[in-house]
Amino acid sequence: MTKPAYKRVLLKLSGEALMGDDAYGINRATIERMVADVAEVAALGVELAIVIGGGNIFRGVAPGAQGMDRATADYMGMLATVMNSLALADAMRQAGITARVMSAISIEQVVEPYVRPKALQYLEEGKVVVFAAGTGNPFFTTDTAAALRGSEIGAEIVLKATKVDGVYSADPNKDRNAVRYGTISFDEAISKHLQVMDATAFALCRDQKLPIKVFSIVKPGALKNVIMGDDEGTLVHV
Numbered sequence: 001m002t003k004p005a006y007k008r009v010l011l012k013l014s015g016e017a018l019m020g021d022d023a024y025g026i027n028r029a030t031i032e033r034m035v036a037d038v039a040e041v042a043a044l045g046v047e048l049a050i051v052i053g054g055g056n057i058f059r060g061v062a063p064g065a066q067g068m069d070r071a072t073a074d075y076m077g078m079l080a081t082v083m084n085s086l087a088l089a090d091a092m093r094q095a096g097i098t099a100r101v102m103s104a105i106s107i108e109q110v111v112e113p114y115v116r117p118k119a120l121q122y123l124e125e126g127k128v129v130v131f132a133a134g135t136g137n138p139f140f141t142t143d144t145a146a147a148l149r150g151s152e153i154g155a156e157i158v159l160k161a162t163k164v165d166g167v168y169s170a171d172p173n174k175d176r177n178a179v180r181y182g183t184i185s186f187d188e189a190i191s192k193h194l195q196v197m198d199a200t201a202f203a204l205c206r207d208q209k210l211p212i213k214v215f216s217i218v219k220p221g222a223l224k225n226v227i228m229g230d231d232e233g234t235l236v237h238v
């Protein structure tokens with residue numbers, strides 16, 4: 001059997017995709033499908049760390065946060081990612097995967113704090129680590145948290161699993177003439193202001209020479225294809 005293309009990866013799961021067809025929150029069938037995808041690649045022996053977004057519950061820049069102090073709204077967003085992380089870890093437990101949630105914000109009665117050596121130990125033990133609460137700082141996003149934690153744990157690649165199947169010349173949900181890239185450099189993605197990830201995340205990955213693969217979380221088998229090194233999504237490279 002062919003071997004996975006990567007030993008250790010940072011998987012960024014879309015918070016928004018967790019809603020499925022619901023208006024907000026966590027759709028049960030959707031989270032179970034995501035976990036089934038994760039289980040498939042964990043069974044290949046790939047060391048998996050996960051960052052999950054919070055857009056299905058709260059975004060600091062969303063209309064609902066209008067009029068709020070930005071930092072306060074952002075802390076609410078980070079807490080939303082803790083809820084998603086707990087739900088994800090629980091769904092993984094039910095699927096027979098051992099997972100550990102580590103939070104960038106101190107809420108020790110709920111989840112253990114992020115401690116890098118401990119996270120590395122969990123990964124070496126074959127546990128899936130879920131990094132909650134983003135970077136722990138307002139004015140950032142979970143994409144940047146994925147770039148940061150991916151760099152810290154020595155991941156070979158950041159896998160951004162989202163609602164679109166790659167990086168396009170424009171937002172494909174707004175521009176029907178948008179064209180998908182097979183590969184694109186960080187410099188081009190940043191200079192063209194492609195909004196699929198924020199510029200901070202792109203810049204950090206570029207500086208750390210950490211490639212990103214953007215692909216669809218909705219397409220069945222896409223995560224496994226990416227892990228096996230098959231042609232899937234868009235590779236963002238140095």
Ligand SMILES: Nc1ncnc2c1ncn2[C@@H]1O[C@H](COP(=O)(O)OP(=O)(O)OP(=O)(O)O)[C@@H](O)[C@H]1O
Nearest residue numbers: 014015016053055162167168170171173194195196
């Ligand atoms: N050039 C582009 N190529 C692809 N998608 C783009 C582009 N510009 C904007 N987008 C939008 O970016 C979205 C993905 O990024 P976004 O951060 O909003 O979602 P997410 O990471 O999946 O959600 P969350 O932040 O909740 O985890 C896509 O759904 C798409 O509509």
Ligand SMILES: O=c1ccn([C@@H]2O[C@H](COP(=O)(O)O)[C@@H](O)[C@H]2O)c(=O)[nH]1
Nearest residue numbers: 053054060074077078134135140141142
């Ligand atoms: O490091 C971080 C990460 C996230 N936030 C806030 O949380 C929400 C949800 O995260 P998404 O990446 O948008 O899914 C985000 O809008 C921020 O408000 C943060 O402040 N710092």
